[in-house]
Amino acid sequence: MRRRQQSDSNRNRDWDRNRNGNRDWDRDRDRNRDNDRNRDWDRNRNRNWQQEQQLRMQRYRLEHQRRQSGYQQRIRLLEQQRRLRQLRYQQRYLEQLRRDQLRLQQWRYNDYGPYNYRYRRGNSYYETSQYGAQMLQRAIEDGYREGFYAGQADREDGWGYNANDAYGYQDASYGYDGYYVDLSEYQYYFREGFRRGYEDGYYSRSQYGRYNNGGYSILGTILEQILGLQLLN
Numbered sequence: 285m286r287r288r289q290q291s292d293s294n295r296n297r298d299w300d301r302n303r304n305g306n307r308d309w310d311r312d313r314d315r316n317r318d319n320d321r322n323r324d325w326d327r328n329r330n331r332n333w334q335q336e337q338q339l340r341m342q343r344y345r346l347e348h349q350r351r352q353s354g355y356q357q358r359i360r361l362l363e364q365q366r367r368l369r370q371l372r373y374q375q376r377y378l379e380q381l382r383r384d385q386l387r388l389q390q391w392r393y394n395d396y397g398p399y400n401y402r403y404r405r406g407n408s409y410y411e412t413s414q415y416g417a418q419m420l421q422r423a424i425e426d427g428y429r430e431g432f433y434a435g436q437a438d439r440e441d442g443w444g445y446n447a448n449d450a451y452g453y454q455d456a457s458y459g460y461d462g463y464y465v466d467l468s469e470y471q472y473y474f475r476e477g478f479r480r481g482y483e484d485g486y487y488s489r490s491q492y493g494r495y496n497n498g499g500y501s502i503l504g505t506i507l508e509q510i511l512g513l514q515l516l517n
Contacts, residue, residue: 340463341388347467348385351455358451369437374451377430380458387461404512405472416464417513423470424510426459427452427477428493428502434478435485447482476510477502 355378362371401417402409412420434450447453456471456478480492480502493502 337463340466344388344457344460344463344467347457351457365443367437367441367443369440370434370443370450373433373437377452377455377458381455384457384459384461388463391462400516402514402516405469409512410469411516412465415462419460419462419464419470420473420511421507421513422459423473424477424507425502427456427474428481428484429477429500430458431478431481431483432485432493432500433481435482436488437485439486439488445486447479447486450478450482453478453482473511477507480506 359371359374362374397413397415399411399413399416401414402411403417403420430452431447431450434452435445435447438445438450452458453475456474457467458474460467460470481500484490484492484500492506493500
């Protein structure tokens, strides 16, 4: 009887070992399957992002070519109108555009993380990465500053108020030096900042921004009203 009990006990231990071994094998198999799925997802995500970046690059180059033909024509017009302040401002603006284009030529795709921010445009919300969020914030900040200088130049030239006619407003690609967001998105927020900066510069006031550390910057509350940026959980 004792021998039979011992034999049964040995069989049970063997069965438990086999069952635990099978469970470990199932766990390893499921883990490998999950790892394969994650690798496939990462590859697909990188492929999709690379394609998106390529499309953004193409759109930027087409827009740049379209604008380039009007650069010199615009300068000649300002010379004819004797708008010397606006002429100096535009020449400085164009020099910055050239620097942005040089940076874009060196730009390379990287995986810049998840889309963990959302921002508002009109009544709709869109998602972007941390780098995209920073770029949209910079678009508003640069837009305000450039708008201020453009408005100030028109006032000093004795020219009428017209933010939409300013070259900076029409171009709106100043500071666009990476393909984290589409050019059209960047331009939208640049113009939102530009209009407010132009108004402050033309009327020599500080409704939307202030003078700080040798330059003009938009107020944080105004930037938040425009962008409505939120960090997603």
